[in-house]
Amino acid sequence: MTYDILFRNGHIITCNNNNDTYQWFAVKDGVIKKSGENEPNDMILENSEEIVDLNGNTVLPGFYDTHVHLVQTGLNYLGLDLYHVTSLEELFQKISTQIKHKTPGTIIRGYHFDVTKVLEKRFPTRKELDKVSPSNPIWINSIEFHTSALNTSALTMIDLPYHIDGIARDERNLPMGLFTGKASAFVRNRMLKRIDDRARMKGVSIAVQNAIKMGVTTIHAMEGGFTFHEKDAQFIFKNSSSFPIDILLYYQTFDLEKINSMHLKRLGGDIFLDGSFGSRTAAISSEYSDDPNNKGSLYFSQKELNYFVKEAHQKDLQIALHAIGDRAIDQALKAYEYAISFKDDYDNRHRIEHFELSDESHMKRAANMSLVISVQPAFEHRWGFKDGMYEHRLGIERARRTNNFRKMVDHGLKLCGSSDSDITSINPIYGIHCAVNHSKPEYSVTVSEAIKMFTINGAYSCHEEAFKGSLEENKLADFVILDQNPYTIEPTNIKDIQIISTYKEGIQIYSVSSKNRAEVVR
Amino acid sequence: MKELRIDLLGPIKIEYNNKSIYNKLSHKARCILCYLVTEKYVSKEKLACMFWEESSESASKYNLRYNIWSVNKLFKDLSGDEALLLEWDKDRLIISDHYTVKSDIEEFNELFINKSNEYESLSELKHKYRGSFLEGLHLKDSFEFNDWLFFLREAYQRKYLEILQKTFQHFKKMNLMEKSIEVMEEILLLNPLDEDIYVELIELHLLNGDRTCALKTYNRCVHVLREELNISPKETTVALLKKIKSQEQMPVKDLPRHHNISFYIISANQIESLISNSVDSTKKLFFVNAIPLKNLNYGLLASVIDLMINNYSVEHLSRIQPSIWSELYRINIRTRPYFKEFIHLNSPDTEKCRIFSALTELINQLIEKQPTYFLINNFAYIDNFSFEYIKYALYKNSGLNPKLILVSDEHNEKIQELKNFFTILKFDFHMIID
Ligand SMILES: [Zn+2]
Numbered sequence: 001m002t003y004d005i006l007f008r009n010g011h012i013i014t015c016n017n018n019n020d021t022y023q024w025f026a027v028k029d030g031v032i033k034k035s036g037e038n039e040p041n042d043m044i045l046e047n048s049e050e051i052v053d054l055n056g057n058t059v060l061p062g063f064y065d066t067h068v069h070l071v072q073t074g075l076n077y078l079g080l081d082l083y084h085v086t087s088l089e090e091l092f093q094k095i096s097t098q099i100k101h102k103t104p105g106t107i108i109r110g111y112h113f114d115v116t117k118v119l120e121k122r123f124p125t126r127k128e129l130d131k132v133s134p135s136n137p138i139w140i141n142s143i144e145f146h147t148s149a150l151n152t153s154a155l156t157m158i159d160l161p162y163h164i165d166g167i168a169r170d171e172r173n174l175p176m177g178l179f180t181g182k183a184s185a186f187v188r189n190r191m192l193k194r195i196d197d198r199a200r201m202k203g204v205s206i207a208v209q210n211a212i213k214m215g216v217t218t219i220h221a222m223e224g225g226f227t228f229h230e231k232d233a234q235f236i237f238k239n240s241s242s243f244p245i246d247i248l249l250y251y252q253t254f255d256l257e258k259i260n261s262m263h264l265k266r267l268g269g270d271i272f273l274d275g276s277f278g279s280r281t282a283a284i285s286s287e288y289s290d291d292p293n294n295k296g297s298l299y300f301s302q303k304e305l306n307y308f309v310k311e312a313h314q315k316d317l318q319i320a321l322h323a324i325g326d327r328a329i330d331q332a333l334k335a336y337e338y339a340i341s342f343k344d345d346y347d348n349r350h351r352i353e354h355f356e357l358s359d360e361s362h363m364k365r366a367a368n369m370s371l372v373i374s375v376q377p378a379f380e381h382r383w384g385f386k387d388g389m390y391e392h393r394l395g396i397e398r399a400r401r402t403n404n405f406r407k408m409v410d411h412g413l414k415l416c417g418s419s420d421s422d423i424t425s426i427n428p429i430y431g432i433h434c435a436v437n438h439s440k441p442e443y444s445v446t447v448s449e450a451i452k453m454f455t456i457n458g459a460y461s462c463h464e465e466a467f468k469g470s471l472e473e474n475k476l477a478d479f480v481i482l483d484q485n486p487y488t489i490e491p492t493n494i495k496d497i498q499i500i501s502t503y504k505e506g507i508q509i510y511s512v513s514s515k516n517r518a519e520v521v522r
Numbered sequence: 523m524k525e526l527r528i529d530l531l532g533p534i535k536i537e538y539n540n541k542s543i544y545n546k547l548s549h550k551a552r553c554i555l556c557y558l559v560t561e562k563y564v565s566k567e568k569l570a571c572m573f574w575e576e577s578s579e580s581a582s583k584y585n586l587r588y589n590i591w592s593v594n595k596l597f598k599d600l601s602g603d604e605a606l607l608l609e610w611d612k613d614r615l616i617i618s619d620h621y622t623v624k625s626d627i628e629e630f631n632e633l634f635i636n637k638s639n640e641y642e643s644l645s646e647l648k649h650k651y652r653g654s655f656l657e658g659l660h661l662k663d664s665f666e667f668n669d670w671l672f673f674l675r676e677a678y679q680r681k682y683l684e685i686l687q688k689t690f691q692h693f694k695k696m697n698l699m700e701k702s703i704e705v706m707e708e709i710l711l712l713n714p715l716d717e718d719i720y721v722e723l724i725e726l727h728l729l730n731g732d733r734t735c736a737l738k739t740y741n742r743c744v745h746v747l748r749e750e751l752n753i754s755p756k757e758t759t760v761a762l763l764k765k766i767k768s769q770e771q772m773p774v775k776d777l778p779r780h781h782n783i784s785f786y787i788i789s790a791n792q793i794e795s796l797i798s799n800s801v802d803s804t805k806k807l808f809f810v811n812a813i814p815l816k817n818l819n820y821g822l823l824a825s826v827i828d829l830m831i832n833n834y835s836v837e838h839l840s841r842i843q844p845s846i847w848s849e850l851y852r853i854n855i856r857t858r859p860y861f862k863e864f865i866h867l868n869s870p871d872t873e874k875c876r877i878f879s880a881l882t883e884l885i886n887q888l889i890e891k892q893p894t895y896f897l898i899n900n901f902a903y904i905d906n907f908s909f910e911y912i913k914y915a916l917y918k919n920s921g922l923n924p925k926l927i928l929v930s931d932e933h934n935e936k937i938q939e940l941k942n943f944f945t946i947l948k949f950d951f952h953m954i955i956d
Contacts, residue, residue: 127665134662152668156660159653161713162676163683174672182715185750226752254748255741272752299752 003028003048005506007477008040010054011485015061015456015470019448027477030505035473057500058485060451061471062217062245062478063428064458067269067353067374067418070221070247071232074203075195076422079109082140087119091140092132099136107154107194108133110140111422115147123149125170126177139191144279145227148179148187158190192229200235208243211426212510215480215499218246219426220418220462222269222320225252237262244509248462250320256311266462267312268320270353272299274328277356277383277393282325284357289395296325305335313339313348318463320351320374329358333365340369351461354379354420356402357394363411372414372461375405375453377434378424384439404443405435415445416461417453428454432486433495447486447494477506524601526617528559529626531678532652534659538600551593553661558607558617559625560674565613572666590615597621626650627678634681641906644689651682683712696906697913698939699730715750717743717759724762728769731942736766783921784945787928787937793899796927806894808833808924812903820853822898822908823881827854834888842887849880874907878914885924894924901930901937909936916944 003026012022012035025035026048034044045051080098085091091113098108115123129138129151137154141147150158155177160167166183168176179187211219221240224233233251240247250269251259259267274296275281280288283296300308312319313336323332332352352366353374366373380403383389390399408415417431435450445453459469467475481500489497501511529535534552536544544552550573557572558564566586573589574582590607597606601621610616617623630650637643655675661667686709693702703726710719720743727736740763747753754760788796797807810825827850831839844861851857851864852873898904904912912926921944930937932946940946 130662130665130668152660153662155672156658159657162679164713164715172669172673174669182751186713186715189750225749230749252749254745299754301754304754 001028001033001047003033003044005050005052006040006044006048007052007054007059010057010059010481012054012059012471012479013451013487014472015452016472022471025471025473025477027506030476030507032471032473032475032477035471054481058482059471060215060480060482060486061455061469062480062502062504063215063454064218064220064416064461064469065211065216065418065421065426065428065431065454066220066416066458066461067376068211068219068221068421068426069223069228069270070204070207070219070421071200071223071235072228073421073426074200074205074207075109076111076203077206078199078203079111081112082110083112083114083143084117085113086117088122088124088128091118091124092128095129095132095138099133102136104135105137107137107139107191109191109195110138112143113140113149114143123147123178125149126151126155126175129177139187141188144276144281145188146180146184146279148184148191150177150179150187152177154191157194158187161186188227189229192231195231197231197235197239200232201239204235204239205243207421207426208245208247212245212502213499214427214429215482215502216245216426216428217478217480217502217504218248218458218462218464218468220248220250220269220458222250222252225270226272228252228270244507245504246468254308256315256317259312259317260315264317266318266320268351270322271320273305273321273323273331274298274325276324278389280393282357283327283331284325284394284398285327288393289398290392295327298328298331300331302331302334305331306338309335309350310339310342313350314343316346316348318348318350320353322353324354324356326357326359326362329355329362333362333369336369336371337365347463349461349463351416355408357398358404358408359401360407360411363408363413367412370414372416372457373408374418374461375403375408375415375435376418376420376424377403377405377431377438377450377453378419378427379403380439380443381434382424388439400440402440403438404440405438405445405449406443409445409449414457414460415449415453416457417450429482429497429499430495436491436494447491451486477503479503523622524604524620525622525624526606527624528555529652530556530560530656531626531630531650532654533657538597543596543600546596547593548589550661551589553659553667554589555593556656557667557670558615559623560627563610563614563616566609566615567613569615573661573664575664575666626652627655630678630681634685639688641689641692644685644692647685648682648689651678651685654679679712683709686712694726696910699726699942700935700939702726703730703735714746717747717755720746721759721762724766728765733766733769736762736769740766782945783916783943784947785916785921785926785928785940786947787901787930787932788948789931790899790929793897793929796897804893806833806889806892808894808896810896810898812898812900812905812908814900814903815905818905819907820877821905823877823911824854826881826896827884828856830884830888831856838888842884846880846883846887849876850884853877874910878911881911882915882918886919889924891923895927896924897927897929899929901928902934904936913940913943916940 006024006026008024010023012025014020014022022035022037024040025032026044027033080094082091085094095108102108115121133151135153137157138151139154140149155175164183164186166179166181168178170176221236223236224230233249236247236249240249249264251264251267252269252271253259253267274283280291280294281296283298286295288294309319321332323329329352336350349372351372351374355373355375384402390402405415417428419426419431431454432450435445435453436447438444456465456469459465468478471479480502483498483500486494486497498512502509523539525539527537534556536542536547536552536555554569554573570582570586574585577585593607594605598604604618604620606618606621608616608618630647633643633647655678656671660671686705690702690705693705703723706719706723706726710716720739723739724736727739743759744755747755808829810822810829812822815821839860842860847857847860848864
């Protein structure tokens with residue numbers, strides 16, 4: 001047996017069942033063919049065409065990010081992040097600056113505009129935007145996606161139906177450029193349709209490059225459907241193989257015929273059973289602490305959801321449902337229980353995404369059905385701290401119950417880790433850090449459990465564990481080299497670990513040029 | 523001839539004597555022309571303010587003057603020596619009446635105001651609306667002009683929607699299901715998020731006996747609502763699903779059909795042999811031509827009355843009750859000698875019904891028991907009212923006597939429509955000779 005490359009002298013954390021660590025592995029045709037705990041013998045050395053010295057660095061399996069809105073993430077690189085904008089003045093300033101780099105006619109897409117954060121507590125009007133951008137169409141999307149603001153140039157592009165609900169009008173009864181509800185959905189659809197696939201390619205390429213820098217070798221791309229666009233899903237479907245890492249499409253559609261004709265084995269992602277805590281639309285069983293009389297709402301009736309889940313389940317598809325509030329989680333569980341009661345002969349690995357306000361009974365039911373839970377540890381760091389968003393919305397007592405990873409693992413649930421990019425950025429090391437350093441410390445998981453969320457469990461969550469997710473013989477040589485060992489570093493410093501290089505099927509696809517770089521010896 | 527044509531419904535078109543001059547005009551000059559054509563009499567001061575909002579008074583006046591000069595320069599060039607834009611009444615700017623100016627909005631409005639209840643005008647109106655008012659156009663430094671655009675865009679879109687709805691009502695009344703569905707789809711194109719339109723469509727497909735399409739439309743509706751708005755359909759919409767499914771068991775297509783009622787179709791090249799073979803004293807063959815004048819309601823029926831009058835003696839004709847002749851006078855003045863008093867009834871709906879029944883009586887009383895064939899040549903050209911009569915007559919006499927022979931392609935839409943209710947027979951030449 002000859003090998004293409006031998007990687008030696010490393011601290012290789014395999015993430016296999018025994019949590020073995022190896023010193024070397026040899027790769028042929030992108031697959032790990034042999035590995036060992038001690039020095040490779042002469043025969044291995046002689047039969048390896050190339051030898052790479054890992055310089056004693058830690059090696060982990062390539063990371064999974066199992067919930068990414070990849071096209072949106074990509075398009076954001078080309079657009080304007082308005083999350084931190086605090087006044088309309090600042091907004092106009094930002095637009096003016098961006099326009100300088102764009103040719104006239106190019107759409108400027110502003111995203112994450114938070115009206116509660118701006119001084120004026122309102123959206124800009126069409127005419128205000130016209131003053132800043134007379135020739136470039138401007139499309140501003142609010143953070144919760146419910147409102148769109150357009151200038152004249154953009155409004156001229158879309159052939160708005162003037163009888164649709166949700167058009168704000170000025171004193172002369174003309175469109176102000178602000179759209180909510182159905183009108184906003186219409187606007188979003190038409191604007192996204194206007195964005196061509198070259199822009200998608202440009203944005204997604206940047207997003208994928210950045211993901212690779214973070215050690216990601218597999219992405220689950222949640223595309224299409226509500227607040228997204230059909231064209232995004234089709235783009236990923238057509239182009240996923242042109243990127244150096246694996247991109248698996250989770251199509252957020254209800255069209256089973258389409259799924260079937262595209263030969264997809266899975267569907268969903270953010271099939272929104274409810275909304276989010278941020279916008280107080282997650283379905284919870286008692287009122288929001290900062291909004292009495294509001295418990296959020298369920299977007300499906302149980303009957304509808306049962307029907308859809310059963311249909312997809314019968315076709316042996318994997319389903320992923322978005323459920324954040326406890327009422328939504330309960331609804332998702334009921335739907336899965338219903339479908340499984342008719343047929344339980346296939347390992348579907350249905351998923352629940354987020355699962356934020358789950359309690360022990362939810363966990364037990366999920367474990368009974370061997371569901372996979374896709375969690376976003378970074379959410380806790382963003383919202384779970386004292387006086388954070390979770391506390392505002394849910395009150396101190398309820399906010400203490402969010403994202404209890406420890407309990408979930410103890411109930412035998414398989415957790416796969418993700419960023420929900422563009423909500424938080426693609427960064428599995430940070431995800432591992434947040435899972436180990438939970439804002440409620442008793443909910444933390446061990447380093448090993450956290451790493452598994454982003455490696456072998458990620459593979460399990462999409463039926464890929466037979467050939468990916470751990471560094472074992474006959475699996476793909478997808479791995480990352482780290483500058484420090486997450487097991488020995490102070491846990492609170494895990495976030496500082498740097499990726500030295502990323503390999504996909506034995507090929508280096510990223511490397512920092514500085515210290516500790518893997519050296520090609522031969 | 524100096525003809526200027528400016529079309530504004532849809533992407534702008536500017537033509538002089540049928541040749542596009544779009545590229546010879548600046549963007550601003552085009553906008554000024556569009557504004558003038560729409561608003562007719564405009565003060566120069568208003569134009570200057572509107573088109574150069576940001577400039578000083580003197581600068582905007584200069585800019586306007588410059589634009590008028592350059593437009594006139596172009597038109598003098600094109601026409602020989604005739605300026606297009608003239609000053610009028612000191613401050614007004616108008617288009618010279620040495621030019622014939624035509625525009626789609628003028629034609630559209632004229633039709634819309636006067637004739638939007640007639641189907642032919644509806645289809646013309648629908649055709650004229652190529653897209654939204656000045657589609658894709660805006661001025662980057664004039665709020666006033668842009669507001670004007672949005673105001674008219676909305677106004678014309680609403681008119682267009684009204685036209686589509688009227689067209690739909692028309693087809694539905696005529697029982698032309700496929701056409702009705704087509705129009706509904708156009709309405710949906712304007713706003714694909716409108717649940718009520720899907721519901722209408724589903725009902726239409728069901729009426730048409732097309733369960734598969736009804737189900738497809740239902741699914742489309744549910745998907746659109748879910749994927750664009752993340753909402754469930756209304757309960758009443760969901761109830762439709764039950765209705766669709768309940769129709770599954772029933773062979774709907776057969777329900778309204780009358781297998782026993784039939785008519786013949788032949789192709790144009792069979793006419794000659796049919797006529798030469800049918801010379802026979804026991805049978806009668808009436809040959810009637812549909813002519814391509816779609817606007818002429820009852821056109822074909824008027825020809826049938828002519829045929830009757832030409833083929834029967836005055837004695838025969840005088841035996842028919844005068845009230846029948848009086849009814850038919852509305853569509854053929856040759857009936858006048860056979861009655862004395864008019865019958866006045868004004869509702870157009872009952873008028874149609876009375877004409878239909880009078881004509882059926884006339885034919886039955888004249889042909890008595892003699893086996894009779896009506897051969898309708900160029901059936902594709904038949905006007906809509908006469909087409910309705912064909913259906914009426916087939917039901918009325920169960921397709922027995924007179925029998926109908928239609929000269930048409932089997933794929934013709936109207937034949938397909940008849941096929942939903944009646945049976946088509948291929949003409950057997952022996953039958954008529956025997
Ligand atoms: Zn998501």
